[in-house]
Amino acid sequence: MVKRATIGDVAADAGVSTATVSRVLNGGAVTEATATRVWEAVARLEYTPNALTRGVFAGRSSTIGVVIRDLSSPFYLDLIRGIDEVAAANDSLVMLANTFRRVDREVAQVRTMDEQRVRGLIVTTGEATDGRTRRMAENGTPCVIIARSVLDAPPGMHSISLDNVEAGQLMAVHLAGCGRSSIGVVSSGRRTSQIERTAGLRRALADLGLPLPEDAVMVAETEDEVSGAVDTLLVRGRDRGEPLDAIVCTTGRLTVAVHAALTARGIAIPGDIAFVTMDDFPWATALGITVIAQPSYQMGLKAGELVVDRPSGPVELVFAPTLVARTSCGERQKA
Amino acid sequence: MVKRATIGDVAADAGVSTATVSRVLNGGAVTEATATRVWEAVARLEYTPNALTRGVFAGRSSTIGVVIRDLSSPFYLDLIRGIDEVAAANDSLVMLANTFRRVDREVAQVRTMDEQRVRGLIVTTGEATDGRTRRMAENGTPCVIIARSVLDAPPGMHSISLDNVEAGQLMAVHLAGCGRSSIGVVSSGRRTSQIERTAGLRRALADLGLPLPEDAVMVAETEDEVSGAVDTLLVRGRDRGEPLDAIVCTTGRLTVAVHAALTARGIAIPGDIAFVTMDDFPWATALGITVIAQPSYQMGLKAGELVVDRPSGPVELVFAPTLVARTSCGERQKA
């Protein structure tokens, strides 16, 4: 095993002090002749500076930490792409952690990010990590909370989210416009985003004279629970005397499962039942699925900028959703 | 801005030396009474140890570096999940970099990973980074090259790849079994994996008495080039007097584009043309697309283990592909 060259080795090889090598590397005042000799030594010894040591002195590393709940969601993928774009433009790297939707791992990974003294932290975690991110913000590490807003955020603690009420309303108006009136909802749980989307949907539906009964909303935590939830929705609609003519899914994570549950029962989309879901994805076009799209790449860009630019106060950004109409709600095709 | 507590602050607060605090934190010999006082000080000051400083002393950090060419591919997503699994079990984090398929960024990011003194590096880059990864391996940083093999790898430099020839052969046998004889191939370029898959396909086809002409293979570097490539393939087949009855895509990255090109032309799958592609993905079931699946999660697991376990010699692992038959090749359904 070959030992790595240190700045001391380079200094010895070039016949100067470590201070001078450091100055050459970081652009201080040095003679051109000295600089040349140092660069030659760097090349000869294949010197690669130790970013950890640099980080120790600077008080923080140059990497941006990102904690994601579920890497498989296309929303997060585009978000990361946006962050990565900003990171690359600022000589940063992205340190990514996936929590697999487990709270204990969220807490552990945010702590690790803190230990790593990340330049900034972008998280999609729940409230369990708020204590630490708050403290990190106070310690001078900008933190960006994605997909929910934060009460009484201290300076340096930001949030980026979607206007979820608006997302629900867009769905309601679109479904009503397509002549649907008996709607079932598959939601994914207790997160604020889910509740707001359902609330927006319900309010807009009510405004259109189409009340959404409480029992027309089913919660499915995992993909396995989706099939049963869809069944229940179908049965309840029939019992109510208003067989379902539309299914709304309030989370992109369960789109595949809901779609599979419907087709497995031989239900035609949109023939029998209309289908709208959250988050655009590559195959939505091929499948003709109408979705509410989030500007996830833009959100990632903004998150990265908040980390790099370090605005003084807490910043709260809310992005507008857009409806991408395709064919899954029985949309009339343009002639 | 509140300054972070250091080990010195904890020591002062507990009335001991920094050495004792370090011993409490890392499990050295200390009285229970001292340990209690130290832990109380840690809690009181909300002390978070600096992983950078630890890394300086240890000579390396505890994070695993991963450089990915294209985060949007489901193959890489599962690979990362596998790596992350091993990382989590070993108190590591994954530091991820996306190169957006640009060689200059690959080189820069592998260098940054080296500067960060990652515990190990897992890359899906091209040959341009081999010089550095070789050197890193010699310096004691295990490197795992994904999706291609490496000639004369030094100790600590490993490779994990798919049996690409076998993948091509599986496609050939399956298509022939479905009664297809005139096959067009959309490939994505000069990478070894692509060439091997096409070679395997051609060889197995020839064995079955179905030669694959040179001009039945089109290269599409980007998604934009796919539509034109498919057109050319269609025209050439017709000119040859053997209109295409199957299209093979040798990269998962272009699956969406090839599928879209086919459906945009009103070509029915599998009615008019059969379709097989690489890499399984969530929507493949819904769409009935037959694929050659890679055990990407397992590959990630192995990659992570090579980093953590540091076997002495160079290890070369080749995984077997499996064909997941659905309906896109006109498969006979089981009764």
Added chain:
DNA sequence: GCTTTGTTTGTAACTAGTTACAGCAACTAG
């Protein structure tokens, strides 16, 4: 009661860098 042994703790050196400050040489100005 003294020596031996073992445990706990502190001192100080070490990791690989950065930087404040001082020193020294060369050049300019009086």
Added chain:
DNA sequence: CTAGTTGCTGTAACTAGTTACAAACAAAGC
């Protein structure tokens, strides 16, 4: 010819930890 200024370089202190070594102390053995 000397004083002041400027520019380059080295010394040494600093970052926040870890650890080898030695010292201190108590308990046990003789």
